[in-house]
Amino acid sequence: MNKNSNRIAPAKGTLGVLLPGMGAVTSTFIAGVALAKKNQGRLIGSLTQMQTIRLGKRYEHRAPLIKDFVPLTSIENLVFGGWDLFPDNMYEAAMKAGVLEPRHLEPIRRELESIVPMTAVWDKTYLKNLKATHFKKGATKRNLAQQIMDDIVAFKHRSGVERLVMLWCGSTEILPQDSPVHKSLAAFEKGLDSNHPAIPPSMIYTYAALKMGIPYANGAPNLSADTPAMVELAEKTGTPIMGKDFKTGQTLMKTTISPMLKARMLALRGWYSTNILGNRDGEVLDDPGSFKTKEKSKMSVLDSILEPKLYPQLYGKYHHKVRIDYYPPRGDAKEGWDNIDIAGWLDMPMQIKINFLCRDSILAAPIVLDLVLFMDLAKRAGLKGIQEWLSFYFKSPQCRADLGPEHDIFIQHLKLKNTLRLLMGEEVLDHSGLDYYDQAKGLPAPAAAAKPLAKGKSR
Numbered sequence: 001m002n003k004n005s006n007r008i009a010p011a012k013g014t015l016g017v018l019l020p021g022m023g024a025v026t027s028t029f030i031a032g033v034a035l036a037k038k039n040q041g042r043l044i045g046s047l048t049q050m051q052t053i054r055l056g057k058r059y060e061h062r063a064p065l066i067k068d069f070v071p072l073t074s075i076e077n078l079v080f081g082g083w084d085l086f087p088d089n090m091y092e093a094a095m096k097a098g099v100l101e102p103r104h105l106e107p108i109r110r111e112l113e114s115i116v117p118m119t120a121v122w123d124k125t126y127l128k129n130l131k132a133t134h135f136k137k138g139a140t141k142r143n144l145a146q147q148i149m150d151d152i153v154a155f156k157h158r159s160g161v162e163r164l165v166m167l168w169c170g171s172t173e174i175l176p177q178d179s180p181v182h183k184s185l186a187a188f189e190k191g192l193d194s195n196h197p198a199i200p201p202s203m204i205y206t207y208a209a210l211k212m213g214i215p216y217a218n219g220a221p222n223l224s225a226d227t228p229a230m231v232e233l234a235e236k237t238g239t240p241i242m243g244k245d246f247k248t249g250q251t252l253m254k255t256t257i258s259p260m261l262k263a264r265m266l267a268l269r270g271w272y273s274t275n276i277l278g279n280r281d282g283e284v285l286d287d288p289g290s291f292k293t294k295e296k297s298k299m300s301v302l303d304s305i306l307e308p309k310l311y312p313q314l315y316g317k318y319h320h321k322v323r324i325d326y327y328p329p330r331g332d333a334k335e336g337w338d339n340i341d342i343a344g345w346l347d348m349p350m351q352i353k354i355n356f357l358c359r360d361s362i363l364a365a366p367i368v369l370d371l372v373l374f375m376d377l378a379k380r381a382g383l384k385g386i387q388e389w390l391s392f393y394f395k396s397p398q399c400r401a402d403l404g405p406e407h408d409i410f411i412q413h414l415k416l417k418n419t420l421r422l423l424m425g426e427e428v429l430d431h432s433g434l435d436y437y438d439q440a441k442g443l444p445a446p447a448a449a450a451k452p453l454a455k456g457k458s459r
């Protein structure tokens with residue numbers, strides 16, 4: 001334990017995890033945690049549970065697990081709640097989603113059945129393809145926000161949790177019109193009173209969370225917290241915010257492959273991506289309005305990584321196309337194809353083909369767990385406003401208005417780990433490694449450095 005870690009409030013008691021949207025991702029996440037608690041499942045894909053973090057010089061051989069290095073809440077201490085447009089409990093939702101099999105769900109059936117969604121805030125103009133049956137009524141959007149806050153108070157009371165976080169796992173909404181109502185907190189609050197049409201349901205949840213100082217993350221491409229009004233509120237109430245849109249299948253591939261193309265100065269001529277998926281998310285995205293929101297989120301990554309303005313010859317004129325087709329037989333087992341046309345030495349053309357047979361919610365669930373734990377850590381560490389260090393998890397990372405988002409997964413990963421090092425008072429790593437070869441500085445010679453020290457000795 002070092003002096004900086006003392007500035008982080010301890011993870012005392014239980015953490016309430018509030019999830020607007022309790023469908024495939026949410027039920028897969030909750031089921032995974034419940035199984036892991038019984039030692040009946042491994043939380044593969046989660047950095048907080050499985051990854052180590054190197055500290056200091058390579059010859060120091062210090063690489064604790066992240067969860068042993070930073071004071072995170074244990075999965076034993078998570079309590080779940082949330083809202084949905086349908087009344088299914090988490091067992092029914094998981095069975096309908098069809099991500100996990102009965103052999104996963106039966107051992108934890110009682111626990112899953114006990115988690116029942118609260119009534120949701122709904123506006124059909126923002127979600128055309130779902131017919132909700134489980135929603136609140138309220139004369140104004142202000143009143144609906146108040147009802148969400150009342151739900152949160154009641155949940156806290158019922159569950160006895162010490163702290164709370166909120167993570168949007170609801171459907172992809174149609175993007176609202178750009179409006180002055182998003183530009184300041186005062187305008188937004190007036191909009192809540194006047195039922196302004198540019199305030200979608202997801203923003204009502206965001207407002208409720210931020211008003212109560214509850215960290216908020218957004219797993220969908222909805223605007224939610226990504227407006228000046230919500231940033232202002234987050235700053236005012238000292239609350240961490242982050243988003244948008246979990247980086248799972250195809251965008252994970254894109255933000256992994258494209259940094260390699262740029263690092264090796266290979267040209268890009270075209271990138272054609274198509275997906276088939278058959279879950280409820282796919283059904284929602286079959287509506288052109290919701291698809292447009294998703295498309296915007298998926299399209300922006302290449303330009304930001306390849307920087308066509310700096311490299312017009314290599315990346316000034318490539319063709320980028322993204323398609324998502326709803327195809328019910330596949331359920332959650334999505335299939336994505338990428339055809340990448342590249343060019344090398346003397347403009348000779350080459351191709352890369354990717355066929356990713358992934359499982360959407362299996363890739364999203366560990367992201368949910370990590371975000372829950374890291375946003376709680378951020379709050380306890382006194383961080384507020386946009387948490388760009390968590391860009392690693394998002395397709396459209398939220399960042400300061402005058403900065404472009406960082407999409408390169410390797411830079412995002414380094415940023416995340418360096419932020420953890422900073423929070424704990426450890427040296428930030430730049431990986432230059434020049435000093436390993438600088439004997440003049442009196443560093444240990446390679447042979448001596450390679451040998452672990454005898455017990456009780458120090459360098």
Ligand SMILES: NC(=O)c1ccc[n+]([C@@H]2O[C@H](COP(=O)([O-])OP(=O)(O)OC[C@H]3O[C@@H](n4cnc5c(N)ncnc54)[C@H](O)[C@@H]3O)[C@@H](O)[C@H]2O)c1
Pocket residue numbers: 020021022023024025026083084085086097120121122123127130168169170171172201202219220221245246247248249279280281284359360361363364
């Ligand atoms: N699974 C992935 O890999 C992945 C990746 C990136 C983003 N996402 C996003 O995560 C979200 C969840 O995905 P999913 O596969 O679980 O979808 P899903 O359709 O199974 O679940 C979403 C749930 O949200 C509910 N909902 C919609 N609007 C709501 C509201 N206003 N209040 C409360 N509940 C509401 C729906 O009824 C539904 O049960 C989607 O927006 C999806 O686009 C998922």
